[in-house]
Amino acid sequence: MIKHKVFLTLFLSLSAVCGLFAAKPAPAAKKAASLPPAAVLGGVTAADMPYDVGGAVLLRWAVNPSDTPATTYTVYASSLQAGGWVEAESFASTAKTGKDIDLPFWAWDGSASEHAVKIELTNFFGEIKDGDVFHFKVAALENGKLVAESLPLDASTTSNWFRLDRLNNVVMLLLVTIVFFWAVSHAKRKGLFIRRIAGLDAIDEAIGRATEMGKPIYYVPGIGDMTMVSTIASTFILGEVAKKVAQYDTTIKVPHYNPVVMTVSKEVVKQAFLEAGRPDSFREDINQFISSDQFSYAASVDGMISREKPAACFFMGYFMAESLLLAEVGATTGAIQIAGTDSESQLPFFFTACDYTLIGEELYAAGAYLSKDPMLQSALKAQDFGKLVVMISVALGVILTAVGALMKWGAFTQTIADLFKAY
Amino acid sequence: MSHTVLIAGAWISAGLTIFLFSFLYKDNPFFKIAEHLYLGAGMGWWCQIYFGVLQEKVWTPLTHHEWLVLLPALLGLSLITQFIPKISWLSRYGFTFLMGYGSGLAIPAGLATDFINQIGGTIQPFANLAGMTAFTLFNSVLMAVGVICVLIYFFFSLEHKGAIKKVSNVGIYFLMIYFGAAFGNTVMARFSLLYGRFDSLYTFSGKQYLYATQVILIAMVTYFILHGFLTRNKADQDEEAA
Numbered sequence: 303m304i305k306h307k308v309f310l311t312l313f314l315s316l317s318a319v320c321g322l323f324a325a326k327p328a329p330a331a332k333k334a335a336s337l338p339p340a341a342v343l344g345g346v347t348a349a350d351m352p353y354d355v356g357g358a359v360l361l362r363w364a365v366n367p368s369d370t371p372a373t374t375y376t377v378y379a380s381s382l383q384a385g386g387w388v389e390a391e392s393f394a395s396t397a398k399t400g401k402d403i404d405l406p407f408w409a410w411d412g413s414a415s416e417h418a419v420k421i422e423l424t425n426f427f428g429e430i431k432d433g434d435v436f437h438f439k440v441a442a443l444e445n446g447k448l449v450a451e452s453l454p455l456d457a458s459t460t461s462n463w464f465r466l467d468r469l470n471n472v473v474m475l476l477l478v479t480i481v482f483f484w485a486v487s488h489a490k491r492k493g494l495f496i497r498r499i500a501g502l503d504a505i506d507e508a509i510g511r512a513t514e515m516g517k518p519i520y521y522v523p524g525i526g527d528m529t530m531v532s533t534i535a536s537t538f539i540l541g542e543v544a545k546k547v548a549q550y551d552t553t554i555k556v557p558h559y560n561p562v563v564m565t566v567s568k569e570v571v572k573q574a575f576l577e578a579g580r581p582d583s584f585r586e587d588i589n590q591f592i593s594s595d596q597f598s599y600a601a602s603v604d605g606m607i608s609r610e611k612p613a614a615c616f617f618m619g620y621f622m623a624e625s626l627l628l629a630e631v632g633a634t635t636g637a638i639q640i641a642g643t644d645s646e647s648q649l650p651f652f653f654t655a656c657d658y659t660l661i662g663e664e665l666y667a668a669g670a671y672l673s674k675d676p677m678l679q680s681a682l683k684a685q686d687f688g689k690l691v692v693m694i695s696v697a698l699g700v701i702l703t704a705v706g707a708l709m710k711w712g713a714f715t716q717t718i719a720d721l722f723k724a725y
Numbered sequence: 726m727s728h729t730v731l732i733a734g735a736w737i738s739a740g741l742t743i744f745l746f747s748f749l750y751k752d753n754p755f756f757k758i759a760e761h762l763y764l765g766a767g768m769g770w771w772c773q774i775y776f777g778v779l780q781e782k783v784w785t786p787l788t789h790h791e792w793l794v795l796l797p798a799l800l801g802l803s804l805i806t807q808f809i810p811k812i813s814w815l816s817r818y819g820f821t822f823l824m825g826y827g828s829g830l831a832i833p834a835g836l837a838t839d840f841i842n843q844i845g846g847t848i849q850p851f852a853n854l855a856g857m858t859a860f861t862l863f864n865s866v867l868m869a870v871g872v873i874c875v876l877i878y879f880f881f882s883l884e885h886k887g888a889i890k891k892v893s894n895v896g897i898y899f900l901m902i903y904f905g906a907a908f909g910n911t912v913m914a915r916f917s918l919l920y921g922r923f924d925s926l927y928t929f930s931g932k933q934y935l936y937a938t939q940v941i942l943i944a945m946v947t948y949f950i951l952h953g954f955l956t957r958n959k960a961d962q963d964e965e966a967a
Contacts, residue, residue: 475836495882529823529827562820562823565807565816651908661900683882692843696848697869699847700847700869718852724838
């Protein structure tokens with residue numbers, strides 16, 4: 303009995319001691335208990351970022367007027383149901399308002415009275431799919447201490463089919479298209495005027511020289527592929543050159559870098575010989591595939607030019623570092639050289655080594671100028687219309703923006719900036 | 726890498742470099758060797774790349790039952806039908822798709838970058854007119870004037886005479902200044918490539934590479950001298966015979 307009492311006393315004593323220790327708060331817990339609980343940050347919404355390719359979420363909440371300069375906000379994102387928070391964005395309370403979202407006025411009604419934060423989820427979670435749900439929370443901090451936190455929010459992203467922010471691009475495209483069709487109908491009825499392009503008149507001279515000398519003509523279409531405008535323009539010029547070559551019964555050689563361009567060029571040359579009434583003069587080896595490697599192509603064409611010593615060389619299309627290698631060798635053989643490219647970095651080399659050079663857009667215009675084809679002429683007219691729009695827009699835009707800036711009409715200058723932004 | 730392989734590599738590298746440079750003197754058999762080797766090696770390289778693409782983009786997805794890749798693969802293969810005249814018409818489907826796809830990609834991008842961004846970029850500095858210095862203001866005005874003048878040069882719907890010709894000539898000056906800057910920039914980049922080759926030749930001229938550069942260079946110069954004498958004698962004989 304006494305033994306039982308002793309055990310009971312011991313048990314009660316131990317329980318009392320444990321209880322005493324348990325009731326005594328730890329220093330850290332005591333400190334935490336002294337802080338006021340973090341308030342809930344209300345009014346936060348999370349939704350898919352509009353007019354994008356997906357992968358971004360937009361968080362919005364009202365600006366708190368009681369925020370001080372020491373207040374900062376931190377946005378957390380997570381791909382997990384619980385935990386796994388990643389700091390996605392951190393900024394001062396005066397930053398990231400609705401005005402800072404990079405969308406034009408017709409697609410976004412941003413206000414300075416709300417915070418709007420775009421979170422690029424792909425930066426944190428890699429590749430994501432449409433419909434993947436992510437979780438977000440926003441924390442407000444005062445001098446680094448948490449004062450308010452939103453409840454976790456769910457949002458998923460979607461890729462948008464239509465980008466309203468690019469409406470200006472569509473309008474411009476439609477306008478140019480309308481002008482193009484007008485020009486087509488006009489060109490078919492009355493024809494269109496195109497000014498003389500220096501360099502193109504030399505084509506006849508070059509082909510005539512080759513005929514007199516009994517030497518071949520080299521037509522190098524560059525290293526662009528068939529989707530490049532300069533290569534397309536080059537094939538048009540090749541057609542006209544080949545037609546004249548067929549008429550004069552001269553030899554032409556077209557060394558190729560790209561097999562697709564070679565196939566198209568073959569058809570173009572065949573058609574040109576047919577139109578010239580000399581289908582019998584057409585040979586399959588006029589168009590030769592050389593190499594798809596830039597410098598081995600250049601080395602090989604250089605070798606061919608230096609051995610055959612052509613009377614004329616045409617370099618029309620897209621060129622890169624091989625431009626000078628080709629044109630320089632052509633110049634040393636004494637050939638008359640006509641070049642044309644829209645690759646600005648290579649134009650200086652053609653200027654130095656060639657007799658005539660078509661600069662950028664002149665190459666595009668050359669096809670229309672030579673063929674007098676209504677479709678090509680109309681395309682040129684549409685381009686001219688575009689240039690006119692650019693000239694007028696630049697002149698007016700500069701004046702209006704300067705006036706707006708002087709008069710401090712912020713909304714006015716922003717509207718002009720929005721109109722001419724490609725996004 | 727064994728020492729022998731290293732030396733062999735140095736001799737090939739120095740040899741091919743000098744062979745290609747020999748074209749600066751005149752066309753010769755050494756250049757022809759390097760040219761054809763380069764051509765073959767280049768095509769061989771691209772061939773394995775293309776076959777690699779077939780495996781990566783077509784074969785592997787097919788083994789994962791991604792049957793949609795068959796569509797672009799068939800369009801791509803249709804281009805090869807050019808080699809079979811009877812069914813070469815099939816290649817038109819591939820070409821048409823290629824052209825349409827290329828235009829679809831190029832038109833919106835071109836419109837955005839060459840057109841709208843060009844306007845926006847030219848007028849944007851004026852939004853901060855109050856904060857501009859005299860130099861930045863001059864720079865911005867110069868840019869705007871330059872854009873308009875250059876565009877007038879490329880305007881094909883008007884005959885260039887009178888005032889238009891004068892403005893267009895100003896545009897040419899802007900273009901030439903740009904081309905001059907681009908020329909200098911590119912030439913500098915080319916010189917760095919040349920230094921790279923010279924540096925390699927210098928490295929391979931060392932004892933550890935058995936004086937590859939000097940030996941090849943001397944051998945080639947000897948060949949050119951002998952060839953020059955022999956062909957001159959032959960030319961003289963031909964003249965006498967004539």
